[in-house]
Amino acid sequence: MTDDTYETLAETEADTAGLMAGKHITVDELATELSAIELRLRQLARAVEVPATPVELVDIIKSLRSNASSLRETGDQMGFLARIVAGDVPLVTTFPNGAPWGVAARGTDRPDYGGPAIVPTVWQLLKLASDATRPGFGETTTYPEAMDGIGIGWESKAASVRRRRERDAAVAVEVLRLPCATCDATDGQQCKTKTGWAADNAHVGRQRQAEALVDERLGYLGENPVLVPDA
Template sequence: MKTTHETDSETNTSAVMAGRTITLDELATELSAVELRVRQLARAAEVPATPVELADVIDSLRSTASTVREHADRMGLLARIVDGDVPLAATFPTGDPWGVAARASDRIDFGGPAIVPTVWQLIKLAQDAKRPGAAKTTTYPEAMDGLGIGWESKAASARRRRERDAAVAREVLTLTCEKCEATEGEQCKTKTGWAADKAHVGRQRQAEANVDARLGYLGDNPVGVPDAR
């Protein structure tokens, strides 16, 4: 299900990933290809077929390419990290654990248990492991052993939530409201007949139940999400 901002071209990821997931190595390579393409466009824009000064566009394209290159380099480093090639500090500077060791912990400094670390946390852990006198080190495969089943990124989870909310909004308009008797296609109404943007609780609740049953949700949580890892 697409959100209002997504297009068919955007949701079709077959050109950049062979299966349901993409490796960090593949991501780095794809980003590198994008960076090269943007730089080529910037160079080509130096000789437009029509006399238009494109200096600002060219500068912007080259700046964008530099940003994409930074992402590509970062993904390349992360690919090595997740493969276990790069030693990582076993804990954060505060002594807080991460990965499997962070289960059941209550860390406040980093916004909660870093069971699934962020990009910047992993880079920091790699930097800390290189410092003279560094404490015990580990690798990503060792620290994450046993995790990953049923995990879904925050971005994917947020997208699913938006999709669910949009589906509920559509579902509401297919139901008859027992409170105000609004029928299919009609918004709920106040006692004086004014159309309301928010549905009555009973109609809203039924719409949520219908959608959650179709999508596989239990309350606010997705259950059995097909492409969650």
């Protein structure tokens, strides 16, 4: 694929407005969208049982139905998670090892996975809900109560990784636009060694200048985003 194709795909992927009624997608909306995709896959599998041309598509049909089943499982989990975040499902206040979560975990260390977590994962929430159904397990709370005040300016790890990738890609483009004071490389040229060999990595000064320009444009402080877009 060309750079223009990747750019077009990235722009299309970023067009998420049709998935949500508000500024951010809700878990309830996610569950509904997954349900719609799952149904569409099953419909496709049924439709291609008798295609317009004689082609045996049994493997494709099995794949479509398998993917639909996986989406059904995920959609059901998201539906239950929507009930959790709405406050309909009681949750225990600590993990099995006694570590807190949500607001109660602020300021605590997290030595291992499953320890204190300000923002819990879906699997942790499902576990907290399951434990709340066990008799005598302990005090319970609800998601809105436990997370009160958390979420402003927050983004998932997946979003952080993607934005870091986008930042690094922008730096790679910017560095070739700048002249290099060390080897006199000009616009569009890679840096060179003293003997004239082209190098994949730019000289430090050129790289540092490119990073500074991109970070200022994107709103980064060093390697960290200053603000989360649309938070």
